[in-house]
Amino acid sequence: MDRKVGLALLIVVILALSSSVIIGESVTSNAPIIVNIRANDLPTLDAKTVATWARGGIPGPNPPPSPPPPEVPGANAVIVNPFEFQFPNPTLIEYIKTTLSGKGYIVATVQNDQVTVVWLRTGLAGMKVIFWRGHGGWFDTTVVLATGEKAKVRGTVLFLPADYVDDYKSGRIVVGYIPGVGYFYCITPSFVTYYYDTSLGSSLVYVEACGSLKNTSMASAFVTSSGPGVYIGWTESVTVSYGDNTAYDCFTKFASGSTVADVIAIGYEDTYTGAKLDYYGNGSLKL
Helix, strand or coil: CCHHHHHHHHCCCCCCCCCCEEECCEEECCCCCEEEEECCCCCCCCHHHHHHHHCCCCCCCCCCCCCCCCCCCCCCEEEEECCCCCCCCHHHHHHHHHHHHHCCCCEEEEEHHHCCHHHHHHCCCCCCEEEEECCEEEECCEEEEEEEEECEEECCEEECCHHHHHHHHCCCEEEEEECCCEEEEEECHHHHHHHCCCCCCCCEEEEECCCCCCCCHHHHHHHHHCCCCEEEEECCCCCHHHHHHHHHHHHHHHHCCCCHHHHHCCCCECCCCCCEEEEEECCCCCC
16 A cells, blocks of 8 residues: 555544533533544555545444453453454464563453453553553543444434443543544543552553654553553554564563663664654663
8 A cells, every 4th residue: 555645544633523422311511522543554455445434435344243351360461452353463462472471471362342441440450561552642732542442423422321421521531533443432541540540560561552652641640550660652653564563573672681771772763654662651670
């Protein structure tokens, strides 16, 4: 695919929804918040398909329904992969899982629509390593991460589950639009600080998502929640291929004993988008 077309797909408009949020039978005046979720490069799409998506002519792909996340007794590391259905890379996921297992971690993997708001309220607790691979975005000074859970939006109306009202009204979740894929719930930094005030421990959090370290809002939420932890992310939109290759290389170096600061000092940069891999927090952490 022409990479210039791919970049055009990355730059999407912020949709302004202004109407009602429907919760059961009650209607509130709170309008949905739509943020700019930037899709990663889509190497399998041709220019015609991208142009059609941009006009809204093709409904987004849907992942096959997933079973509930598997119970992994004693898990202390987790791979969060909400868009595996869109950007499958089982080789990378298995490599990171094997690498972490080789360092003594017990690894859980949660992907696609298993990555829900409900799961995220408790699913990261006690995890010493978190590898998150998916869509990210930002609005104003706030970085957000997309879950794998689709939001029900019809026209200018968001149908909000009753259990999500408090998170939504408090700004802990917002609704983001991913071009050609649809509307998804996204978590904000306040979601992390609210649900994980003290329960993460000294975590190493690696977020392969566009703009995951656009600023330190999400990073500081994870590091505050994790005590002397560290957060690794991308400063701008990053292509899938470069992001995946970098993650593979980073975990190879982590496995050999390199610190986070050592790895980041290599200077990873996606020359197509200008995104740089950086970290916030305790750079002396190792796997």
